Amino acid sequence: xxxxxxxxxxxxxxxxxxxSDAALAQTPLPSPKKSVSAQSAMLxxxxxEAQKHYRIALEAIKNNDxxxxxxxxxxxxxxxxxxxxxxxxLAVVESKKGDSALALQHLQKAxxxxxxxSLQNDADQLEAKLSYEVEKENKSRADEAKRKELSDRIHTxxxxxxxxxxxxxxxxxxxxxxxxxxxxxxxxxxxDWNSQxxxxxxTNGLGMIWTRHYDEQYNFNLADALPDLSVLEKSRMxxxxxxxxxxxxxxxxxxxxxxxxxxxxxxxxxxxxxxxxSSKSDNDFRTVAVKKDVYMYFKxxxxxxxxxxxxxxxxxxxxxxx
Numbered sequence: 582x583x584x585x586x587x588x589x590x591x592x593x594x595x596x597x598x599x600x601s602d603a604a605l606a607q608t609p610l611p612s613p614k615k616s617v618s619a620q621s622a623m624l625x626x627x628x629x630e631a632q633k634h635y636r637i638a639l640e641a642i643k644n645n646d647x648x649x650x651x652x653x654x655x656x657x658x659x660x661x662x663x664x665x666x667x668x669x670x671l672a673v674v675e676s677k678k679g680d681s682a683l684a685l686q687h688l689q690k691a692x693x694x695x696x697x698x699s700l701q702n703d704a705d706q707l708e709a710k711l712s713y714e715v716e717k718e719n720k721s722r723a724d725e726a727k728r729k730e731l732s733d734r735i736h737t738x739x740x741x742x743x744x745x746x747x748x749x750x751x752x753x754x755x756x757x758x759x760x761x762x763x764x765x766x767x768x769x770x771x772x773d774w775n776s777q778x779x780x781x782x783x784t785n786g787l788g789m790i791w792t793r794h795y796d797e798q799y800n801f802n803l804a805d806a807l808p809d810l811s812v813l814e815k816s817r818m819x820x821x822x823x824x825x826x827x828x829x830x831x832x833x834x835x836x837x838x839x840x841x842x843x844x845x846x847x848x849x850x851x852x853x854x855x856x857x858x859s860s861k862s863d864n865d866f867r868t869v870a871v872k873k874d875v876y877m878y879f880k881x882x883x884x885x886x887x888x889x890x891x892x893x894x895x896x897x898x899x900x901x902x903x
Contacts, residue, residue: 631660635667642674650674665694669704676707681714731898732766735803738895739764742888746776746878748826754780758795760877768899772799772875796844799875803892803899805837810889810896812882827885831875831892838872 624632638653654671661667668691675684688708696704743761758776774797781790813828833839879885 627660631657631664631667634660635670638670638674647674647677651678663694665691665696666700668694669696669700672707672711676711681711681718685711685715734898735768735895736764736766738891738898739770742891744877744879744884746826746880748878754778768803768895770801770803770895772877773797774799774877794844797841798843799839799841801833801839801875803896805833805839806896807832807834808893808896808900808902810893812885812889813876814882827879827882829877829879829885829889829892831877833874839875840872841875 634653634657638650638657641647641650641653651671651674654667654674658664658667658671668687672684672688672691675681675687685708688704688711692704692708739762743759745757745759747755747757749755756776756778758774760772760774760776763771763773774795776795778793778795779790780792811830811832813830831839877888879888
């Protein structure tokens with residue numbers, strides 16, 4: 582029975598080289614036989630072009646140039662789209678390049694077109710390998726999508742929470758400052774708090790102004806916090822504060838603590854006979870490690886309750902609770 586052009590191309594070009602994955606990369610090209618040369622003369626121009634690209638692909642494979650091999654095999658496949666062995670080779674090359682999903686598509690196409698029995702065992706092994714890798718990649722992408730969704734939701738919950746505040750301490754003085762949450766979309770947050778308390782002790786006959794600066798930084802994981810935050814009214818905090826202030830309190834779960842670094846120098850301005858003199862304490866800007874709940878001040882009660890709700894949402898997200 583007379584062989585078709587495609588069958589001749591398969592017999593002449595592909596079968597000698599398609600033994601296994603390893604053979605594809607390592608087997609040298611055999612010397613052409615006279616019968617092969619005779620058959621080559623009978624190829625159509627398109628088949629000869631496919632043969633040329635396939636041979637270039639084999640040379641590229643021997644040199645571990647899988648990018649070129651892939652390009653050449655794709656061209657050969659375009660010229661001989663029903664050649665199962667070209668698609669099989671392309672699957673092997675794409676596997677070597679690390680594109681398991683595309684390799685599996687090419688392999689399945691080759692199997693649909695029909696592979697020789699001599700390659701079936703190698704094809705089955707390759708399919709198992711590629712299927713495992715594709716499943717692993719899909720799981721990794723799904724996990725990454727979940728992490729991104731969590732990150733976006735945490736960022737949305739905590740975005741923009743911050744407050745400038747001031748509090749009149751009646752005759753004693755006043756406190757003012759600023760705090761803010763810094764979050765990068767993970768469950769770890771940082772709360773920065775910078776404030777200054779000024780007390781005019783001249784009203785008590787001491788003849789000096791006492792100033793203390795607070796520079797506090799809290800770093801902790803939201804999963805370590807209780808989700809149901811409390812909002813304290815001013816009477817629960819600064820009894821002498823004239824501002825209608827509210828405090829959001831982030832409390833640690835049982836057995837958990839939040840660590841804070843606090844810098845607090847003391848400035849004292851003495852008044853002697855109407856002349857102001859200044860001095861500083863010996864422990865300026867000393868850093869101490871304290872473990873306590875985190876208090877965040879808001880002038881407005883609605884703003885405090887909104888912040889408490891949003892932070893609670895973030896805590897539940899990080900704790901994996903609804």
